[in-house]
Amino acid sequence: MLKEKKDEALDRREFLKLLLGTSAGLILSPGQAVLRTKGTRDTGIKVIVLGFDGMDPVITRALMDQGQLPAFRALASAGSFQPLGSSIPPQSPVAWANFITGTNPGGHAIFDFVHRNPENYLPVFSASESIPGRRNLKLGRLLLPLSSGKIRNLRKGRAFWQILEDYDIPATIFKIPSNYPPVKTKQKTLSGMGTPDLKGYYGLFNYYTNEYKAITEEYGGGGRVHDVYVIGNRVEARIPGPNNPFRVGHPETYVDFKVFIDPVNPVAKIVYQNQEFILREKEWSSWKKITFEFIPGQSVTGICLFYLKEIRPKFKLYVSPINIDPEKPALPISTPESYAEELAEKFGPFFTKGLPADTAALENDVLDEKEFLYQDELVYQESMAMLEHELSRFRSGLLFFYFSNTDQRQHMFFRLIDRHHPAYEERLATEFGQVIASTYQQMDRALQLAMDKADKNTVIIVMSDHGFNPFRRGFNLNTWLLQNGYHCLEPGVKPEEVSLFQGTDWSRTRAYGVGLNALYLNLKGREKYGVVRPEEKERLLREIAYKLEQLVDPKTGQKVILKAYLSQDVYHGPYQAEAPDIILGFNRNYRISWSSPLGSFPRELLEDNHQKWSGDHMSAPEVIPGILLANRPVKLPDPKLEDVTAGILSLFGIKIPPDITGRNIF
Amino acid sequence: MWWLMEGVGFIVRLLLLPFSRFNPWLGLLFISLLTSLFLLFVYKKISNQEKIKQTKNQIKAHFLEMRLFQHDYRILLQTQKNLLLANLRYLTLNLKPLLVMIIPLFLLLAQLNLWFGYRNFSPGETFLLKVRLTPSVEVDRAFLDLEAAPGLEVETPVLRIVDENEADWRIKVRQPVEAPLLVIINGEKYWKEIPAGFSSLQKLSPVRAGQNLWLQLLYPGEKPLPDGAYAEKIEITLPEYRLSFLGIRWHWLVAYFLLSIIFALALKRFLKVEI
Numbered sequence: 001m002l003k004e005k006k007d008e009a010l011d012r013r014e015f016l017k018l019l020l021g022t023s024a025g026l027i028l029s030p031g032q033a034v035l036r037t038k039g040t041r042d043t044g045i046k047v048i049v050l051g052f053d054g055m056d057p058v059i060t061r062a063l064m065d066q067g068q069l070p071a072f073r074a075l076a077s078a079g080s081f082q083p084l085g086s087s088i089p090p091q092s093p094v095a096w097a098n099f100i101t102g103t104n105p106g107g108h109a110i111f112d113f114v115h116r117n118p119e120n121y122l123p124v125f126s127a128s129e130s131i132p133g134r135r136n137l138k139l140g141r142l143l144l145p146l147s148s149g150k151i152r153n154l155r156k157g158r159a160f161w162q163i164l165e166d167y168d169i170p171a172t173i174f175k176i177p178s179n180y181p182p183v184k185t186k187q188k189t190l191s192g193m194g195t196p197d198l199k200g201y202y203g204l205f206n207y208y209t210n211e212y213k214a215i216t217e218e219y220g221g222g223g224r225v226h227d228v229y230v231i232g233n234r235v236e237a238r239i240p241g242p243n244n245p246f247r248v249g250h251p252e253t254y255v256d257f258k259v260f261i262d263p264v265n266p267v268a269k270i271v272y273q274n275q276e277f278i279l280r281e282k283e284w285s286s287w288k289k290i291t292f293e294f295i296p297g298q299s300v301t302g303i304c305l306f307y308l309k310e311i312r313p314k315f316k317l318y319v320s321p322i323n324i325d326p327e328k329p330a331l332p333i334s335t336p337e338s339y340a341e342e343l344a345e346k347f348g349p350f351f352t353k354g355l356p357a358d359t360a361a362l363e364n365d366v367l368d369e370k371e372f373l374y375q376d377e378l379v380y381q382e383s384m385a386m387l388e389h390e391l392s393r394f395r396s397g398l399l400f401f402y403f404s405n406t407d408q409r410q411h412m413f414f415r416l417i418d419r420h421h422p423a424y425e426e427r428l429a430t431e432f433g434q435v436i437a438s439t440y441q442q443m444d445r446a447l448q449l450a451m452d453k454a455d456k457n458t459v460i461i462v463m464s465d466h467g468f469n470p471f472r473r474g475f476n477l478n479t480w481l482l483q484n485g486y487h488c489l490e491p492g493v494k495p496e497e498v499s500l501f502q503g504t505d506w507s508r509t510r511a512y513g514v515g516l517n518a519l520y521l522n523l524k525g526r527e528k529y530g531v532v533r534p535e536e537k538e539r540l541l542r543e544i545a546y547k548l549e550q551l552v553d554p555k556t557g558q559k560v561i562l563k564a565y566l567s568q569d570v571y572h573g574p575y576q577a578e579a580p581d582i583i584l585g586f587n588r589n590y591r592i593s594w595s596s597p598l599g600s601f602p603r604e605l606l607e608d609n610h611q612k613w614s615g616d617h618m619s620a621p622e623v624i625p626g627i628l629l630a631n632r633p634v635k636l637p638d639p640k641l642e643d644v645t646a647g648i649l650s651l652f653g654i655k656i657p658p659d660i661t662g663r664n665i666f
Numbered sequence: 667m668w669w670l671m672e673g674v675g676f677i678v679r680l681l682l683l684p685f686s687r688f689n690p691w692l693g694l695l696f697i698s699l700l701t702s703l704f705l706l707f708v709y710k711k712i713s714n715q716e717k718i719k720q721t722k723n724q725i726k727a728h729f730l731e732m733r734l735f736q737h738d739y740r741i742l743l744q745t746q747k748n749l750l751l752a753n754l755r756y757l758t759l760n761l762k763p764l765l766v767m768i769i770p771l772f773l774l775l776a777q778l779n780l781w782f783g784y785r786n787f788s789p790g791e792t793f794l795l796k797v798r799l800t801p802s803v804e805v806d807r808a809f810l811d812l813e814a815a816p817g818l819e820v821e822t823p824v825l826r827i828v829d830e831n832e833a834d835w836r837i838k839v840r841q842p843v844e845a846p847l848l849v850i851i852n853g854e855k856y857w858k859e860i861p862a863g864f865s866s867l868q869k870l871s872p873v874r875a876g877q878n879l880w881l882q883l884l885y886p887g888e889k890p891l892p893d894g895a896y897a898e899k900i901e902i903t904l905p906e907y908r909l910s911f912l913g914i915r916w917h918w919l920v921a922y923f924l925l926s927i928i929f930a931l932a933l934k935r936f937l938k939v940e941i
Binding site: 232233234260262263265266267268269276277278280 | 794806821822823824825826827828829830834835836903
């Protein structure tokens with residue numbers, strides 16, 4: 001399986017590697033203001049918002065009816081429960097940005113996980129941008145930075161907690177997605193989805209093994225396999241760290257480590273720097289600190305987990321992505337900077353990487369289902385402890401608290417509740433078919449915690465950014481464009497060998513797909529080699545959108561794309577011009593394929609998804625709305641994410657600013 | 667040798683006893699003050715105070731000379747040479763007291779490290795027990811076992827590192843421990859104290875040394891292993907302790923030297939000591 005993956009042009013994790021190539025070392029920043037004070041006003045009314053990523057209204061309703069979510073049921077009977085309209089497209093960064101800013105993507109400029117650079121048609125990460133320091137003094141192989149690097153949050157528009165700050169209303173925002181680096185504020189905020197690991201990736205695990213199939217194997221952003229040898233009951237290897245900004249060429253830093261294995265017992269000792277610890281086979285370590293030195297006196301520290309998967313007959317050691325150490329953050333992850341440190345002091349090291357669950361490790365059989373769940377359970381337990389802590393000191397204003405477990409586990413376990421999924425396995429379904437339901441029950445316990453702490457002046461809002469549906473079939477958008485004459489390759493180029501549009505004849509290409517829901521015209525004056533004249537744009541867009549909406553899967557007889565939205569029709573705001581031209585709203589069970597978002601042209605137009613990543617949310621928003629519950633009636637019919645923002649501001653008596661398009665839900 | 671270290675240890679224990687229930691800073695302040703007094707006293711007795719005073723005056727005079735004749739390079743060079751010689755003389759005069767003081771100071775520092783260098787285990791914490799065997803015993807052939815005191819849980823089977831001739835275990839502290847842990851090697855039992863569950867200032871020993879004199883000097887907290895023992899040393903991975911002050915976590919040695927210097931400078935006039 002690993003070999004097969006390597007043969008693909010680029011997988012979704014590899015392209016993230018391209019996007020997030022700048023690691024912690026290259027953007028060492030001088031730091032933020034250390035001492036700030038959040039809003040201090042005693043608001044009387046208090047608002048608790050629990051954000052459960054990807055919690056689906058259909059599943060929630062079914063479990064509530066079965067009596068499995070008592071807290072949800074109690075909240076719904078006290079107020080309301082209804083679907084919450086998601087964003088177009090219903091991807092988390094876009095959806096949460098809608099909520100954060102109270103507007104649509106035209107107002108906050110996050111349109112997809114991935115945007116494209118019109119200068120070279122290559123994908124770029126949509127949420128943040130790392131800019132290395134520009135001026136360096138070169139002394140032989142040594143580089144002395146004369147200016148610091150920067151990380152920029154690319155989301156535009158004001159966050160609602162910044163508006164609360166204007167009114168001196170305190171807010172604590174815990175791990176909300178689309179807020180890395182955290183925007184400038186005096187409020188307490190901790191960044192969530194979008195926060196990279198210490199290497200600058202979305203999460204790069206390391207896997208050390210002498211198993212034959214993994215030898216020399218290396219796959220992109222998700223993980224790196226290291227070929228090791230067990231000699232005399234000893235293994236020697238190295239853990240790669242961030243790139244070194246103080247050396248010419250920015251080589252990768254690393255830390256050497258040794259593993260001593262007992263000749264008989266299934267137990268081993270891992271030794272590096274000043275750390276040494278013993279693990280039994282199939283045992284996880286606690287958080288371990290690791291320091292990567294650039295030059296004497298300059299280093300960064302991260303934290304990671306070790307998992308000794310197997311000692312014999314094969315040696316298998318997993319090392320989690322190296323998270324930014326919250327005690328000494330190398331990159332900005334909180335406001336004020338001391339907030340992360342304060343949490344670290346109370347709870348010890350904790351997950352700081354945006355989406356902590358290592359879905360890539362499960363996808364690649366480095367971790368199995370049970371091991372993946374063990375790790376994600378650590379995330380849940382940690383979140384619960386921190387929620388309890390924040391609730392215990394919540395006196396005034398707003399508390400937003402985010403859980404990622406619902407999203408991550410549905411992505412990986414939907415195949416086991418969907419008998420028609422190509423990756424469905426009876427044996428695994430028996431063992432793990434209840435994972436999603438039990439995850440929802442865990443969210444119920446989180447809600448119960450909040451309800452227990454709430455008084456009569458507390459408004460509780462429970463929301464999710466989108467729902468979920470199975471991802472059974474993948475659609476190759478670029479292949480479709482090629483087959484329909486909208487995209488052209490150079491003569492002699494074999495479509496299935498192309499990645500990142502290498503081989504595209506831009507002088508004859510009228511449209512291309514980059515990202516997970518986005519289609520762009522090769523527009524003259526906008527794209528570097530644009531050919532579509534502005535006066536042709538409207539007709540061409542409508543023609544492509546119409547054809548896409550007519551597309552039927554011959555295998556199932558179902559429509560693939562429910563709605564092809566023209567951004568000019570659905571987005572409004574100052575950044576509408578930066579949007580993709582068409583946003584695909586897939587039908588239930590469908591999604592973009594794995595390789596199409598990266599400018600590839602697989603042979604088949606539609607293909608079965610055999611991967612463990614089996615649930616998704618790239619459909620038309622009406623297919624997968626999120627959830628909205630509150631302990632007071634929601635009066636607005638068909639509420640959307642941005643309406644919740646307006647509702648929150650209204651609860652505090654704040655007049656809705658003109659750039660917020662949402663309407664008060666209460 | 668052990669009797670000497672035990673004697674120093676007894677004195678330090680006696681001195682720190684009143685501070686055992688207070689913040690460790692108090693104990694460190696007190697011991698730094700005593701050290702300064704002791705060192706000043708020894709320095710005054712052993713050094714040639716008159717010559718030191720004379721040499722310091724000469725150094726001051728040379729500095730003055732440099733200011734006065736800063737435009738005359740010939741004199742300036744000559745003065746710098748004289749200054750250098752005076753400095754060398756000053757260092758030589760300090761050599762004798764330094765040599766005399768270094769031995770008691772080393773013995774004292776080794777003891778203080780046991781009091782201020784580590785913190786004891788809290789319930790729930792784990793640590794490694796590492797037993798280095800003598801060359802006469804092969805770790806992969808030896809019978810190895812532990813008798814853990816109540817409150818300790820041995821979490822892993824023995825891990826034998828043949829290259830190092832070492833046997834390791836991971837142990838969890840469940841509750842305060844009062845009895846030592848017993849390591850059994852080929853039927854012989856060797857004890858090791860496990861400090862767990864007591865929060866006050868106390869002596870904590872990470873290593874029980876064998877017959878290696880250097881190890882005995884560095885870790886004088888426990889009676890060395892008997893001659894002919896199967897173990898060279900028994901070690902536990904005690905967490906390091908830092909003293910907090912002004913938001914900075916100070917290594918005790920840095921704090922101790924800073925305090926001793928401050929006290930010495932403050933007291934030298936009263937004790938009429940020329941440093």
